[in-house]
Amino acid sequence: MAEFDNPYAEADPFVRAHFDCLSCGGKLWEYAIQGQMVCEDCRSVYSSSEIFEKQANTEA
Numbered sequence: 001m002a003e004f005d006n007p008y009a010e011a012d013p014f015v016r017a018h019f020d021c022l023s024c025g026g027k028l029w030e031y032a033i034q035g036q037m038v039c040e041d042c043r044s045v046y047s048s049s050e051i052f053e054k055q056a057n058t059e060a
């Protein structure tokens, strides 16, 4: 059996992100493996980079 380091092997694949859904304002969960975020309310899927971009624009 091949051995390799998988940083997600022992972690919950979903990481609660500190971002809100763009469409309903629900909590987003980051799906670390694929660099995506999923809303826990409406199940919309966003790319992490898209969220970071939007968040950067709304802050400041």
Ligand SMILES: [Zn+2]
Binding pocket: 021, 022, 023, 024, 025, 026, 039, 040, 041, 042, 043, 044
């Ligand atoms: Zn949502």
